[in-house]
Amino acid sequence: MDSINNNDQNYVKWFRNAAPYINAHRGKTVVLMFGGEAVLHPNFANIIHDIALLRSLGVKLVLVHGARPQIEERMEQRNITRHIENNIRVTDAETLVAVKDATGSLRLHIEALLTMGLVNSPMHGSRIRVSTGNFVIAKPIGVRDGIDYKYTGSVRRIDAVGIHTQLDYGSIVVLSPIGYSSTGEVFNLALEDVATKTALALKADKLITFTQEDGLIDESGELIRSCSVRRVKTLLDDKDCHVRQLLLRAIIQSGENGVERCHCVSYQSDSALLQELFTRDGAGTLIAKDHAEEVCTASIDDVGGILELIAPLEEEGILVKRSRELLEVEIDRFTVLKKEDVIIACAALYPYPEAGSGEIACVAIHPDYRNGNRGERLMNALEVKAFEQDLSSLFVLTTVSGHWFREQGFIESSMEDLPEGKKQLYNFQRKSKVYIKHI
Structure with a gap:
C-alpha cells in the first residue's frame, strides 16, 4: 500500500474534525457584513471563494457590503465637498449620485x-445564483439639531419574506447600503444599520463582521477569543475610531435582540472565515448572546453555595467529599453558573502543566436545571480556561457520568494515560473510569 504523506493525513484529520461544524451550520441563516475596505483588499477574492464554499455546504447567506472609501473616491473625482455632521454623512443630491455610482459598481x-x-479555480462548478433587489425599505433621517441630512436615511423595514424566498431558492442575497422609500426616493444608509436590521428581521443564526484586525482587541492590545455581549460594551470607551464604534454597536444590538452568535474576523486573513466556523479554536472573536444565567469564576463568597450544591452528590458517592477548608483554598479552580446570584451548577479545572493536561472535577448541576445546555456551557468555559493555560488535553475520572462526557467529546482511556501526578493519587477503591479529550 502506498504511504500517505503527513499533509494528506493532516487534511483528513482536519476534515473529520470539521464534520460536526459542517452539520451544525447546514441550513442556518448567516448575515456577513463587510465594509468597502474589505472589498479593496487583495484577499477579498479568497473571501468570496470561502463564501461560495459555505453556500455549497448548505449555509443560507446574506452579504451586506459597505462603500465608504468608494464613495469618497467618487466625490473626489467630482470635486464634491465632504459634509459630515455628528459622524453622519450629509447626502445632498450631488453626493447621492456618487453614492449610487459607488454602491452600484461595488455590487x-x-x-x-x-x-x-x-477551471482550476476554487469557484469552478459552484453555479451560484445571486439575488439583489429592493429588500431594504428606508426613511429619511430628516432634520436633527437644525441640520438637514437630506438623502441620508435609516432602515424602516426589511423585506424578510422576500429575502427568505430567495434563500430558499438557493440564492446568495447581496444587499447594498442604500434603501428605497414608498415615495420612490433612494437613501444613503449605514452599512451597520442595514446588516443589523437584516439579521434581526431574518432571525439569523449568526452575524459575521469583517474588520482589519484579527477580531475584537482588548485594552491591552490582545485578541479576545470569546466573550459576551456585556464584554463588548466595555470596548465602547474607545472614542477615537467611529467606524469601530459602529461595528461594536452592530454586534451589541444584534446580540441583545436575538442573534445567538456574532463573529468578528479579519478580512486580511486568507483562512479566517473558515477557521472561525469549522475549527474549535477559531481565528477571530466569538460573541455569545448574554444569558440571564451567568458563567463566571468562583469567589470566596461562593463557597457556601457550592457546598450546598454538591452535598447530595457527595452523599450518594458520586463526588469525592470536599471540606469547606479545602474548597476555600481551591476556590479559584472553580467555575460556576449563577441564576440571580444563586449557584445552579459548578465545575473545577485542576491543571497539570508538566503534562499539558487538566483535570475536570466536581461537575454538579442542580436537579431543577439539568434539562438545558448548562453542562455544555460549563465545559466550554473550562476549555477556554485550559486553552489560556496552554493545556492541550482534559481528563475526567467518573463512576457514573461517563456517557455524558462521551457526548462532550471525551474518549474512554486507561489510568496509564493520566499525568504522573494524578496516577499517584488514583483511588483504586472507587474504580473510576478515565475519559480524555484533546483540545
Whole structure:
C-alpha cells in the first residue's frame, strides 16, 4: 500500500474534525457584513471563494457590503465637498449620485466574483445564483439639531419574506447600503444599520463582521477569543475610531435582540472565515448572546453555595467529599453558573502543566436545571480556561457520568494515560473510569 504523506493525513484529520461544524451550520441563516475596505483588499477574492464554499455546504447567506472609501473616491473625482455632521454623512443630491455610482459598481463587482467559475479555480462548478433587489425599505433621517441630512436615511423595514424566498431558492442575497422609500426616493444608509436590521428581521443564526484586525482587541492590545455581549460594551470607551464604534454597536444590538452568535474576523486573513466556523479554536472573536444565567469564576463568597450544591452528590458517592477548608483554598479552580446570584451548577479545572493536561472535577448541576445546555456551557468555559493555560488535553475520572462526557467529546482511556501526578493519587477503591479529550 502506498504511504500517505503527513499533509494528506493532516487534511483528513482536519476534515473529520470539521464534520460536526459542517452539520451544525447546514441550513442556518448567516448575515456577513463587510465594509468597502474589505472589498479593496487583495484577499477579498479568497473571501468570496470561502463564501461560495459555505453556500455549497448548505449555509443560507446574506452579504451586506459597505462603500465608504468608494464613495469618497467618487466625490473626489467630482470635486464634491465632504459634509459630515455628528459622524453622519450629509447626502445632498450631488453626493447621492456618487453614492449610487459607488454602491452600484461595488455590487456588480461582488456579483461578478460570485459568478466566476474558471477551471482550476476554487469557484469552478459552484453555479451560484445571486439575488439583489429592493429588500431594504428606508426613511429619511430628516432634520436633527437644525441640520438637514437630506438623502441620508435609516432602515424602516426589511423585506424578510422576500429575502427568505430567495434563500430558499438557493440564492446568495447581496444587499447594498442604500434603501428605497414608498415615495420612490433612494437613501444613503449605514452599512451597520442595514446588516443589523437584516439579521434581526431574518432571525439569523449568526452575524459575521469583517474588520482589519484579527477580531475584537482588548485594552491591552490582545485578541479576545470569546466573550459576551456585556464584554463588548466595555470596548465602547474607545472614542477615537467611529467606524469601530459602529461595528461594536452592530454586534451589541444584534446580540441583545436575538442573534445567538456574532463573529468578528479579519478580512486580511486568507483562512479566517473558515477557521472561525469549522475549527474549535477559531481565528477571530466569538460573541455569545448574554444569558440571564451567568458563567463566571468562583469567589470566596461562593463557597457556601457550592457546598450546598454538591452535598447530595457527595452523599450518594458520586463526588469525592470536599471540606469547606479545602474548597476555600481551591476556590479559584472553580467555575460556576449563577441564576440571580444563586449557584445552579459548578465545575473545577485542576491543571497539570508538566503534562499539558487538566483535570475536570466536581461537575454538579442542580436537579431543577439539568434539562438545558448548562453542562455544555460549563465545559466550554473550562476549555477556554485550559486553552489560556496552554493545556492541550482534559481528563475526567467518573463512576457514573461517563456517557455524558462521551457526548462532550471525551474518549474512554486507561489510568496509564493520566499525568504522573494524578496516577499517584488514583483511588483504586472507587474504580473510576478515565475519559480524555484533546483540545
